[in-house]
Amino acid sequence: MNNKYKILIIEDEENINNLLKNLLETNGYQVVCAKSCAGGKMLFASHRPDLVILDLGLPDYDGTTFLKDVRKDSLTPVIVLSARTDEKDKVNALDMGANDYVTKPFGSAEFVARVRSALRISRRSIDEGKLPGGKFKSGELEIDYDARRVFVGKSEVTLTQTEYNIIAFLSEHSGKVMTYTSIIRDIWGYNDLNSTKKLQVNMANIRKKLGDKPGKSNYIVNELGVGYRMCDKDE
């Protein structure tokens, strides 16, 4: 009876708070709400939620304070809510360990899809531990981590070593937006002036090789100004 996922909302705007609560309860989730960073921390400790929806602009502290605190000892997925203008804050929150972000104002259907996706990722990492050592599948795309080979349908995609490393990295975090900085750090280990350009060139080649085209359902989505997301197509 009580096996519903529990979601903690930390948001000070009353109407958004209520809207999200109703939306999530309608979709079968159990919801607890806080209106400040401090309140959020208390409820997080006492309720141990499966997912946190976190507004960045809170009255007592910045939402990232909560995030930093939680990430010290917990991998509970966190979706950040932010205003359209806060591009830097979004990137910062993702680099600090947020799993995803939703920009206000947002559509209900998209929001619920993001919640489902974040919960699925955390379930998968609990079920299977770290993914490599097996295969990744998303629609027609298949990555064989042991052989370091990539297929779309029956045909193999020929990738350079760097291209493969990028695609493997994104797939290990599929469903989550990976910021430019986090990808660059993982692939090259350093961040110089040319890194972003280098990443963009590699990404363009990868997406061409995968057959991704603007406007169709793609394997890798470019979150403009933020990073890239490998899509989970087996919803």
Ligand code: CA
């Ligand atoms: Ca706010």
